[in-house]
Amino acid sequence: MIEYAMNYPDKLIDPLLEHIQMLVITLILSLILASALTIISTYSSVFSKTLVYIFSVVYSIPSLALFALLIPITGLGQTTAIIVLVVYNQYLLLRNFIEGLNEVDSSIVEAATGMGMNKMQLLLKIKVPLSRKAIFTGVRLSVVSTIGIATIAAFINAGGLGSILNDGLRTVNTVKILWGSFLAAGLAIFTNGLLSKVEEKL
Amino acid sequence: MTQKAIEISNVTKKFKQAEYNAVDNVNLTIDEGEFITILGSSGSGKTTLLKIINKLYEPNEGTIKLFGEDIAHVDSVQLRRSIGYVIQQIGLFPHMTIAENVATAPKLLKWNKKAIHERVDDLLNLVGLNPSDFKDRYPSELSGGQQQRIGLARALAVDPKIMLMDEPLGAVDAITRLHLQDELLRIHGGLQKTFLLVTHDINEAFKLGNRIVIMNEGKVCQFDTPKNIVANPADEFVSSLIESSRNQGKFWEGLG
Numbered sequence: 001m002i003e004y005a006m007n008y009p010d011k012l013i014d015p016l017l018e019h020i021q022m023l024v025i026t027l028i029l030s031l032i033l034a035s036a037l038t039i040i041s042t043y044s045s046v047f048s049k050t051l052v053y054i055f056s057v058v059y060s061i062p063s064l065a066l067f068a069l070l071i072p073i074t075g076l077g078q079t080t081a082i083i084v085l086v087v088y089n090q091y092l093l094l095r096n097f098i099e100g101l102n103e104v105d106s107s108i109v110e111a112a113t114g115m116g117m118n119k120m121q122l123l124l125k126i127k128v129p130l131s132r133k134a135i136f137t138g139v140r141l142s143v144v145s146t147i148g149i150a151t152i153a154a155f156i157n158a159g160g161l162g163s164i165l166n167d168g169l170r171t172v173n174t175v176k177i178l179w180g181s182f183l184a185a186g187l188a189i190f191t192n193g194l195l196s197k198v199e200e201k202l
Numbered sequence: 203m204t205q206k207a208i209e210i211s212n213v214t215k216k217f218k219q220a221e222y223n224a225v226d227n228v229n230l231t232i233d234e235g236e237f238i239t240i241l242g243s244s245g246s247g248k249t250t251l252l253k254i255i256n257k258l259y260e261p262n263e264g265t266i267k268l269f270g271e272d273i274a275h276v277d278s279v280q281l282r283r284s285i286g287y288v289i290q291q292i293g294l295f296p297h298m299t300i301a302e303n304v305a306t307a308p309k310l311l312k313w314n315k316k317a318i319h320e321r322v323d324d325l326l327n328l329v330g331l332n333p334s335d336f337k338d339r340y341p342s343e344l345s346g347g348q349q350q351r352i353g354l355a356r357a358l359a360v361d362p363k364i365m366l367m368d369e370p371l372g373a374v375d376a377i378t379r380l381h382l383q384d385e386l387l388r389i390h391g392g393l394q395k396t397f398l399l400v401t402h403d404i405n406e407a408f409k410l411g412n413r414i415v416i417m418n419e420g421k422v423c424q425f426d427t428p429k430n431i432v433a434n435p436a437d438e439f440v441s442s443l444i445e446s447s448r449n450q451g452k453f454w455e456g457l458g
Binding site for chain 1: 256280291292293306310356357
């Protein structure tokens, strides 16, 4: 195994970087979309409940099926993978964002409203800082979930660590299978550990 | 002649799914500089009435004028910035220091830093807390009585002409409560603002208010000076309130 890594470092590092790239793009897009939807949700509890419900249904669809559904529209490759990953993340992010914001002590919200804060001021100055823990938990869960599901995206030619596994399975190459599993699991466990440490500090 | 600060005309509020009106055809006229206490048991509509004045609730019927201006025509956010508001749970912002808490309303009105700084110091002195000791602390590091003082300072920050206080002393112990009652009278006397204080404590209502609104089941039973209320209770409910307080006094005398 070590020998393989020494001889072909590019074959491991390139997919790893691809994987991280996919993760970063997905995360940025997910956060932008989730923030926008959360802000709209503050205006209507019916809308926010419907939204979380819809995304929970989508989240329950197996990723490979969702990838396959999108291929006729967006084709094979990273774009399709990122769309699916962003949609999946909405459930994890919205549920935590909306619940976190709703759990802020109602007397604090009343005091802030009574002093003349408008909705955006209430959100940015009071609700977001006070629910930062729940918000960050959502981000951590979506990062870990993205790392995992992105591995499957290799089946639709999106690259990433899944491609090492894919190659290994296709050619029955145990070393590749082991490296693929090791890197995918390692990245998820390491990132989760790191983000959990940050979360404790909040 | 003193100006009319608050004119409440035929105000009724009924919550969805409620059988009775929370506030039932209330009419009150309050002059500038008065200290009005609103006395009633829970469910009497006193808090609802207060929240209609700063538009946290919309009345179903009736009008409210503040200094002659109908609040229905004023933007609710702008209106609330011109009214001081204190609630029983205090609602200090736990992620902000005491100075930042007190500076909330001035910041919303975009005062400059120096003015905010000076105002915070003045307010902390006014409520009897040393600015250099308290400014950089967080609410969780303060006692209940100290927190309530900060809640009061925060509400007074932009020098509102009207202060609405919903059981502001409800969460503090009896001794602190007496101290803070005296402080409230002192602050009111010095500022000539119009104070509206909701309480269910009859002693507090009669001690603080120059006039008292007694509410029961959404209606105003009586609105008069403490002396007139004791001399001429308007109905049975008011008589029984006074009677209960007298009995309590006798009970203490009996122990002495």
